[in-house]
Amino acid sequence: GESVGLHxxxxxxxxxxxxxxxxxxxxxxxxxxxWYKQESGKGPQFIIDIxxxxxxxxxxxxxVLLNKTVKHLSLQIAATQPGDSAVYFCAEPPSRTGNQFYxxxxxxxxxxP
Amino acid sequence: xxxxxQSPRHLxxxxxxxxxxxxxxxxxHDTVYWYQQGPGQDPQFLISFYEKMQSDKGSIPDRxxxxxxxDYHSELNMSSLExxxxxxxxxxxxxxxxxxxxxxAFFGQGTRLTVV
Numbered sequence: 001g002e003s004v005g006l007h008x009x010x011x012x013x014x015x016x017x018x019x020x021x022x023x024x025x026x027x028x029x030x031x032x033x034x035w036y037k038q039e040s041g042k043g044p045q046f047i048i049d050i051x052x053x054x055x056x057x058x059x060x061x062x063x064v065l066l067n068k069t070v071k072h073l074s075l076q077i078a079a080t081q082p083g084d085s086a087v088y089f090c091a092e093p094p095s096r097t098g099n100q101f102y103x104x105x106x107x108x109x110x111x112x113p
Numbered sequence: 114x115x116x117x118x119q120s121p122r123h124l125x126x127x128x129x130x131x132x133x134x135x136x137x138x139x140x141x142h143d144t145v146y147w148y149q150q151g152p153g154q155d156p157q158f159l160i161s162f163y164e165k166m167q168s169d170k171g172s173i174p175d176r177x178x179x180x181x182x183x184d185y186h187s188e189l190n191m192s193s194l195e196x197x198x199x200x201x202x203x204x205x206x207x208x209x210x211x212x213x214x215x216x217x218a219f220f221g222q223g224t225r226l227t228v229v
């Protein structure tokens with residue numbers, strides 16, 4: 001079945017630096033990905049999404065890059081702030097309506113003041 | 114904007130007891146997902162419903178059951194609770210997009226279940 005996974009479980013960055021969180025996927029037919037942020041004790045929150053007809057999408061301080069050739073996507077956070085400390089998941093919506101969202105292993109981002 | 118509502122937010126039960134978790138999806142969302150997340154772990158998919166029918170099933174124990182009602186709210190029933198059932202239980206809802214596929218899932222704040 002499909003799998004979505006992250007390369008590193010933890011990441012520590014200095015406040016103000018840029019953060020890059022990576023994610024690999026295995027299903028070459030995947031055409032839509034979502035990044036979620038989960039703060040401690042809270043539900044995952046949507047950050048940004050990208051479809052396979054794009055290789056880059058920008059939001060407020062966040063950019064997602066998609067490399068379909070190597071089945072890899074990354075989340076870049078510019079000027080990381082303490083409030084960015086959280087666990088980040090990449091997720092793949094189901095290929096069939098109603099099927100599960102596949103979550104990759106989360107990366108815990110810690111911002112050092 | 115309306116979000117996914119879960120109740121209760123916190124629940125403490127003893128071993129072998131029964132618990133019922135409720136989820137109220139965002140209006141006009143036709144799909145509901147249940148996930149279980151242990152401390153420091155990734156969300157584990159339990160079960161999903163689309164248009165009130167079970168759609169997909171993950172690692173849900175036989176002691177658990179769920180259903181989606183006519184108003185699209187969903188309930189997760191957990192019986193013979195074990196210590197290992199202590200976790201955050203998230204519900205998410207998703208609309209069906211113009212392509213006929215689910216788009217992003219919106220998560221509730223979760224129910225923290227503690228089994229003692």
